[in-house]
Amino acid sequence: MFSLTVRDxxxxxxxxxxxxxGPAQKLHGATYVVDVAFEREQLDPDNLVVDIGLASSALKxxxxxxxxxxxxxxxxxxxxxxxxxxxxxxxxxxxxxxxxDGRLGxxxxxxxxxxxTLSESHIAWxxxxxxx
Amino acid sequence: MFSLTVRDxxxxxxxxxxxxxGPAQKLHGATYVVDVAFEREQLDPDNLVVDIGLASSALKxxxxxxxxxxxxxxxxxxxxxxxxxxxxxxxxxxxxxxxxDGRLGxxxxxxxxxxxTLSESHIAWxxxxxxx
Amino acid sequence: MFSLTVRDxxxxxxxxxxxxxGPAQKLHGATYVVDVAFEREQLDPDNLVVDIGLASSALKxxxxxxxxxxxxxxxxxxxxxxxxxxxxxxxxxxxxxxxxDGRLGxxxxxxxxxxxTLSESHIAWxxxxxxx
Amino acid sequence: MFSLTVRDxxxxxxxxxxxxxGPAQKLHGATYVVDVAFEREQLDPDNLVVDIGLASSALKxxxxxxxxxxxxxxxxxxxxxxxxxxxxxxxxxxxxxxxxDGRLGxxxxxxxxxxxTLSESHIAWxxxxxxx
Amino acid sequence: MFSLTVRDxxxxxxxxxxxxxGPAQKLHGATYVVDVAFEREQLDPDNLVVDIGLASSALKxxxxxxxxxxxxxxxxxxxxxxxxxxxxxxxxxxxxxxxxDGRLGxxxxxxxxxxxTLSESHIAWxxxxxxx
Amino acid sequence: MFSLTVRDxxxxxxxxxxxxxGPAQKLHGATYVVDVAFEREQLDPDNLVVDIGLASSALKxxxxxxxxxxxxxxxxxxxxxxxxxxxxxxxxxxxxxxxxDGRLGxxxxxxxxxxxTLSESHIAWxxxxxxx
Numbered sequence: 168m169f170s171l172t173v174r175d176x177x178x179x180x181x182x183x184x185x186x187x188x189g190p191a192q193k194l195h196g197a198t199y200v201v202d203v204a205f206e207r208e209q210l211d212p213d214n215l216v217v218d219i220g221l222a223s224s225a226l227k228x229x230x231x232x233x234x235x236x237x238x239x240x241x242x243x244x245x246x247x248x249x250x251x252x253x254x255x256x257x258x259x260x261x262x263x264x265x266x267x268d269g270r271l272g273x274x275x276x277x278x279x280x281x282x283x284t285l286s287e288s289h290i291a292w293x294x295x296x297x298x299x
Numbered sequence: 300m301f302s303l304t305v306r307d308x309x310x311x312x313x314x315x316x317x318x319x320x321g322p323a324q325k326l327h328g329a330t331y332v333v334d335v336a337f338e339r340e341q342l343d344p345d346n347l348v349v350d351i352g353l354a355s356s357a358l359k360x361x362x363x364x365x366x367x368x369x370x371x372x373x374x375x376x377x378x379x380x381x382x383x384x385x386x387x388x389x390x391x392x393x394x395x396x397x398x399x400d401g402r403l404g405x406x407x408x409x410x411x412x413x414x415x416t417l418s419e420s421h422i423a424w425x426x427x428x429x430x431x
Numbered sequence: 432m433f434s435l436t437v438r439d440x441x442x443x444x445x446x447x448x449x450x451x452x453g454p455a456q457k458l459h460g461a462t463y464v465v466d467v468a469f470e471r472e473q474l475d476p477d478n479l480v481v482d483i484g485l486a487s488s489a490l491k492x493x494x495x496x497x498x499x500x501x502x503x504x505x506x507x508x509x510x511x512x513x514x515x516x517x518x519x520x521x522x523x524x525x526x527x528x529x530x531x532d533g534r535l536g537x538x539x540x541x542x543x544x545x546x547x548t549l550s551e552s553h554i555a556w557x558x559x560x561x562x563x
Numbered sequence: 564m565f566s567l568t569v570r571d572x573x574x575x576x577x578x579x580x581x582x583x584x585g586p587a588q589k590l591h592g593a594t595y596v597v598d599v600a601f602e603r604e605q606l607d608p609d610n611l612v613v614d615i616g617l618a619s620s621a622l623k624x625x626x627x628x629x630x631x632x633x634x635x636x637x638x639x640x641x642x643x644x645x646x647x648x649x650x651x652x653x654x655x656x657x658x659x660x661x662x663x664d665g666r667l668g669x670x671x672x673x674x675x676x677x678x679x680t681l682s683e684s685h686i687a688w689x690x691x692x693x694x695x
Numbered sequence: 696m697f698s699l700t701v702r703d704x705x706x707x708x709x710x711x712x713x714x715x716x717g718p719a720q721k722l723h724g725a726t727y728v729v730d731v732a733f734e735r736e737q738l739d740p741d742n743l744v745v746d747i748g749l750a751s752s753a754l755k756x757x758x759x760x761x762x763x764x765x766x767x768x769x770x771x772x773x774x775x776x777x778x779x780x781x782x783x784x785x786x787x788x789x790x791x792x793x794x795x796d797g798r799l800g801x802x803x804x805x806x807x808x809x810x811x812t813l814s815e816s817h818i819a820w821x822x823x824x825x826x827x
Numbered sequence: 828m829f830s831l832t833v834r835d836x837x838x839x840x841x842x843x844x845x846x847x848x849g850p851a852q853k854l855h856g857a858t859y860v861v862d863v864a865f866e867r868e869q870l871d872p873d874n875l876v877v878d879i880g881l882a883s884s885a886l887k888x889x890x891x892x893x894x895x896x897x898x899x900x901x902x903x904x905x906x907x908x909x910x911x912x913x914x915x916x917x918x919x920x921x922x923x924x925x926x927x928d929g930r931l932g933x934x935x936x937x938x939x940x941x942x943x944t945l946s947e948s949h950i951a952w953x954x955x956x957x958x959x
Contacts, residue, residue, distance in 0.1 A: 168693065169648050169691050170648075170690045170691075170692070171648055171687070171689045172687065172689070173686060174553065176552045178455075179459055180458050180459050183345075187345055188345075191499055193499055193501070195444050195498075195501065196445070196460010196461055197442050197462050198460075198462040198552050204690075210648060210649060210652075213583055214643060214648065214649040215644075215648065218583055234454075235457055237457070237459065248346040249346075250347055252342060253342060255301070256342075290306040290355075290949075291303070291305050291306070292304050293301070293303045293304070293348065294302045294304075308948045308950070310857050310948070313856070319611070321616065322895040326840050327839055327894075327895040328856010329856055329858045330947055330948050332948060332949050366850075367851055367853055369840070369854045380610040380611075382606075384610065385610040388565065419838070420836045420858050420860060422570040422619075423567070423570070425565070425612065426564075426565065428566070432957065433915070433916065433953070434954045435911070435912055435953045436951065436954075451743070453748065474910075474912060474916075477843075477847055477910075478908040478910045479847070479910055479912065480912050487950075512741055512742040514741075514743055516742065516744050517742040553685060553686075554685075554703070555700065555701050555702070555747060557699045558697065558698045561696065570817065576708035576724035586763040589763055589764065591724060592725055593706050593724055593725070594724075594815055594816050630718075632723060633721070633723070683706070684704045684726050685704065713873050716873075776874040780829050780830075780831055780875065780876045781870060781874040784870075817834070819831070819832065819879060820832050821829070824830070
């Protein structure tokens with residue numbers, strides 16, 4: 168399996184519901200350093216997994232929906248805890264959609280799986296890894 | 300697959316038996332930066348892989364058995380070479396036990412696999428990755 | 432000059448005032464990975480810059496004032512932009528106070544300067560470095 | 564699965580063919596930080612995945628073929644784009660050959676798979692991961 | 696002293712003249728991860744060292760002159776070895792010029808010194824640090 | 828000021844004397860990732876701070892005295908606590924000696940200062956920085 172990974176980041180505010188979250192029930196925030204790994208069995212005729220320019224700009228577009236936002240105010244997340252692992256799944260879904268919509272080019276449609284990792288600090292990170 | 304990873308470290312002394320180890324046959328030491336990735340198919344109702352507070356404290360407890368020790372003097376390791384890859388397996392076993400014992404909470408029992416990585420320097424690290 | 436640096440982090444929400452901040456005028460957040468370097472000309476009789484245990488717990492105490500908070504609601508910051516560079520200065524002030532108060536031990540009083548660095552992402556960080 | 568990873572690097576020049584590459588069609592270059600992960604189900608009797616000394620020197624030998632070279636002038640790559648993902652596959656092939664040839668020792672022959680990762684910058688890297 | 700640092704990168708080809716360079720006399724290349732630290736004694740009224748948006752885009756503009764180029768073909772470098780330390784000085788000069796030209800805003804003119812660091816690999820980097 | 832930094836590492840065992848060290852009074856160990864920054868005002872005629880090959884091999888020679896050793900058994904350290912900050916000073920002294928002895932070449936004699944940093948983990952490191 169070949170993979171290509173690109174990195175970007177977003178800076179968000181949010182709060183959590185549930186006693187298990189302790190002090191994180193209050194409004195706080197996070198920088199998420201976001202790595203998206205694109206995976207496919209064979210390279211395309213240019214020897215690429217995906218056009219790195221298209222991949223980077225698709226990721227920037229996806230993160231723009233959340234960057235500099237209070238996630239508590241995003242309607243789609245109402246009643247959901249926007250944990251690091253949940254947001255990894257959300258970014259996965261948005262990137263998979265970008266691929267299906269052809270925003271990573273015709274060749275990008277050969278991508279078979281994605282791994283999205285969000286690092287919230289130097290000592291904790293979360294991923295979602297699945298076929299698309 | 301979702302995963303959540305937490306990082307901690309331990310500082311140990313040890314020596315190895317066997318000519319293949321060359322100068323590492325003498326008593327020396329290492330800092331192991333330890334990453335434990337908890338993996339499961341679905342998030343729990345709080346949108347968590349595992350309670351990060353419980354995960355971090357369980358890891359600290361596991362490492363306390365070895366941190367600031369000479370591994371050559373630990374009875375369970377008698378006659379064994381405590382290589383980085385072997386110690387990754389040992390930490391895996393201790394963390395899997397903590398999960399079975401419920402120390403990561405009821406929800407933690409849904410964790411299906413673990414990947415434990417020990418970094419011994421900026422140019423070498425070892426992992427053990429398996430179902431639990 | 433000898434130095435010893437310890438690392439911890441805090442996760443905060445905040446917003447900025449002023450057109451120069453663009454989208455960061457809205458409520459958002461950040462993880463700050465915080466490095467505090469303690470500096471002195473000579474080591475103490477134990478060959479230490481400072482007791483690393485005391486240094487780490489003093490830093491954790493200082494960060495507890497801000498961690499998991501919305502900085503916009505902290506009275507002392509009213510009317511101030513809590514930029515990364517400003518917060519580096521704030522942590523510097525708190526750590527210098529901890530040293531003066533003897534919370535880093537008698538030997539800690541020989542520390543002559545501090546450098547505090549807050550990393551807000553993989554591509555941006557800020558410092559405050561001064562004598563105490 | 565156990566794994567052991569070693570890191571080294573190479574510094575190369577190259578150019579790409581195809582409009583998709585934009586400015587990278589011109590002669591430019593890259594530092595590739597190269598991580599090779601050796602994987603096997605069980606440790607050997609010394610508790611090793613592979614002799615780390617042999618693994619590191621085999622990797623250095625493999626990279627010596629490309630380090631400080633213009634990849635455009637290497638005959639085997641004629642007509643091929645030497646992208647990061649392609650070069651990950653090339654290093655994989657050379658390391659798999661080294662294992663088959665016994666250059667990682669008898670015990671090294673138990674290695675079942677390799678993952679080779681080439682990092683081209685702090686925001687992009689590529690891998691090839693397969694059985695050998 | 697306050698500082699703010701921003702990171703970007705460039706990918707270049709070059710060769711060196713002089714026996715001391717050994718195999719690096721041949722055409723090869725490098726990824727330079729470039730950190731520019733802006734330094735000043737006091738923050739501006741917005742609590743900034745410099746507008747991070749202007750700083751990042753000025754750095755991108757400076758690197759665009761060299762990124763995806765063969766430095767051997769740049770007239771200004773004729774007869775010069777474009778070593779990592781030399782290029783740190785070159786980027787310093789270009790960034791100092793951007794500040795003097797007002798491209799970092801009026802407030803940016805209060806910056807008193809810059810430190811430019813170019814990392815060529817995980818085991819080597821070079822800096823130029825001076826008043827402007 | 829120009830600087831060039833090279834990185835290597837050593838793996839050692841040791842123990843400390845004094846109640847302040849708590850559990851570190853027992854025999855344990857550490858990996859020290861060692862960064863040596865060479866500093867000088869002007870580049871040499873080849874545009875170098877120092878020959879990176881000579882610098883790296885001089886550092887490897889210096890670390891060979893300690894790597895894979897129990898520092899408690901090194902006569903020169905008898906009665907001394909081999910803390911991270913103390914060892915940074917020791918490596919500084921050995922590297923300064925190497926420069927004076929001409930082991931970094933004639934040009935290396937223009938180096939005016941060194942900064943030696945030993946990282947003991949992902950959350951703690953120590954330096955010694957001085958003129959030579």
